[in-house]
Amino acid sequence: MSGLVLKLAPKERVLINGAVIENGDRRSRLAIMTPNANILRLRDAIHPGEVNTPVRRVCYIAQLVLSGDTDPQEAKMQLLRGIEQLSQVLKDQDSRAQLNAATLAVIENQHYQALKALRTLLPREERLLAAGAP
Numbered sequence: 001m002s003g004l005v006l007k008l009a010p011k012e013r014v015l016i017n018g019a020v021i022e023n024g025d026r027r028s029r030l031a032i033m034t035p036n037a038n039i040l041r042l043r044d045a046i047h048p049g050e051v052n053t054p055v056r057r058v059c060y061i062a063q064l065v066l067s068g069d070t071d072p073q074e075a076k077m078q079l080l081r082g083i084e085q086l087s088q089v090l091k092d093q094d095s096r097a098q099l100n101a102a103t104l105a106v107i108e109n110q111h112y113q114a115l116k117a118l119r120t121l122l123p124r125e126e127r128l129l130a131a132g133a134p
Helices: 054-066 072-089 093-107 111-119 122-132
Strands: 004-008 013-016 019-022 028-032 039-041
Touching: 004 039, 039 054, 039 111, 054 072, 054 111, 054 122, 072 093, 072 111, 093 111
Parallel strands: none
Antiparallel strands: 004 028, 013 019, 013 039
């Protein structure tokens, strides 16, 4: 995560290495210089009750690593297995690119990048599920 820049809205909260940090009254930018820091914007967090679709489940596992609630090595196989299962269904070129990016990020222990790639699949999944609903 070396050189990550977070742009925060007023009062926005972010989890950095297990500590919740709240921005002040103005917009601000934080440069995260520590490599492999665990970062999670709380506005982007998926809450346990919202883990109700395949993509959300895989995102949630990555999120648990970032929040420090699970061991990265234990989560690695779950993430890779979940991404593989998603690749069985999401076969379009854009989805494949994001799944490949997520896979590489997991292998390199870059869980923020994996989550970022996986989150791009949420709108696509939502459309697919809506189209299949009676």
